[in-house]
Amino acid sequence: MLDKIDQFQKEFLQELEGVKNRGEINELRVKYLGRKGVIKSLLKQLPSLTVEEKRRLGGKINQLKKLVEKKLAEQEEKLNQEQPLTSQGEFLPHWPSQFGRLHPIEWMRQRVLNIFHHLGFVEFKGPHIENDWFNFAGLNIPPGHPARDLWDTLYLNQNDKKGNPLLLRTHTSNIQLRALEKYGVPLRVMAFDRCFRREILDPRHSHTFSQFEVLVVDKGINMNHLKWLSDYFLKEILGQVTESRFRPKYYPFVEPGVGVDAKCVFCNGKGCPICSYSGWFEIAGAGMVHPQVLKNAGIDPNEYSGFAWGFGPDRMLMLMTGVNDIRQFYQGDFQFLKGGR
Ligand SMILES: [Zn+2]
The missing domain is CATH 1.20.1280 (Monooxygenase)
Structure with missing residues (x-):
């Protein structure tokens, strides 16, 4: 045996x-x-x-x-x-495997916050329903100011306790006075969040969209810092071949204000269909914080200066991924989110 x-x-x-x-x-x-x-x-x-x-x-x-x-x-x-x-698949029924993935906007959010986190910025959250002061008046855009026409604003039919009209914030800049009031100076904050405007919907416009913004206030902050930060960020997100270019631009809460362009990474600035043969993309808006805004936060503009810098992550995503309709980021279409469309 x-x-x-x-x-x-x-x-x-x-x-x-x-x-x-x-x-x-x-x-x-x-x-x-x-x-x-x-x-x-x-x-x-x-x-x-x-x-x-x-x-x-x-x-x-x-x-x-x-x-x-x-x-x-x-x-x-x-x-x-x-x-x-x-x-x-011998013992299991043939169900296709499905893995979750980050929503494109969330993917972008984590990437951008990470870049600025390394530069010492802290995320600051502002409310989506905001009052007129933090969204407009406090940012040097008093009622009746023609600059208000730059934003098609969705107002709520009510005021806050102090009688300020309530609205859906039109930009992330509503964090500026809130952060300065909460933390004082020196300050280095960032916000990546949703904003809302009354837009006629088309492939390039959505009533809901994302914005990213940073605010720096300290002694001796000047345009050089702004230029360095623009270059640094664009190279981090688009690749080392790009660089930034400033154009004069008007925003009521900065002086001077600039539009920030990135050199086209597809043609290296030579001109191609993607950059409409200009060699550059309009990416961001920025400028030195207006002295009146600092005063509104109780800060002496003779002692402190600062800059604000912001861009539209949705547009950047469209550029990076080739998605040609901004609304797809907000519709929850499963096929699109899986990358099928
Ligand atoms: Zn190009």
């Missing part, structure tokens, strides 16, 4: 080597470990033996059983690594 056990062990190891899939592993398991399997049939013969033989052979059979269990488990693990269950 001892020979028989050795023989079974040899056979098992040979058969195991020829195994190619989980079905065959299962067959072996049934053959050796099943209710009518090899091990059970060996054990059945034990009662007819002497006590001494029982002990010796019983131990031997047990060793064989342990070996079979261990080798089958190892082989199964090996197959799992070589052929994941979902692709082999």
Whole structure:
């Protein structure tokens, strides 16, 4: 009987080597470990033996059983690594595997915040429903100021406790006075969040959109810092081949104000269809914080200066990914989010 056990062990190891899939592993398991399997049939013969033989052979059979269990488990693990269950699909119904992924805007948010986090910026959250002071008047845009026409604003039909009209914030700049009031100076904050405007919807305009903005206020801050930061960020996000260019631009809460262009990364500034043959993309808006805004936050503009810098992540994403309709970022279309469209 001892020979028989050795023989079974040899056979098992040979058969195991020829195994190619989980079905065959299962067959072996049934053959050796099943209710009518090899091990059970060996054990059945034990009662007819002497006590001494029982002990010796019983131990031997047990060793064989342990070996079979261990080798089958190892082989199964090996197959799992070589052929994941979902692709082999022998025992599972054929459901396609689906992995979650970050929404493009969230992907962008994490990327941008990370870049500025390394420069010492802290995220600051402002409310989506804002009052007129923080969104407009406090930022040097008093009621009736023609600059208000730059923003098509969605007003709520009510005022806050102090009688300020409530509205859906039109930009992330509503964090400026809030952050200065909360933390004082020196200050280095950033915001990446949703803003809202009354837009006629088209592929380039959505009533809901994202903005990113940073605000720096300290002693001795000047345009050089603004230029350095623009270059640094654009190279980090678009690649080292780009660089920034400033154009004069008007925003009521900065003086001077600039439009920030990035050199086209597709043609290296030579001009191509993607950059409308200009060699540059209009990316960001920025400028030195207007002295009146600092005064509104109770800060002496003779002692402190600062800059604000912001851009539209949606537009940047469109540029980077080739998505040609901004509304797709806000519609929750599953096909689009899976990358199928
Ligand atoms: Zn180009």
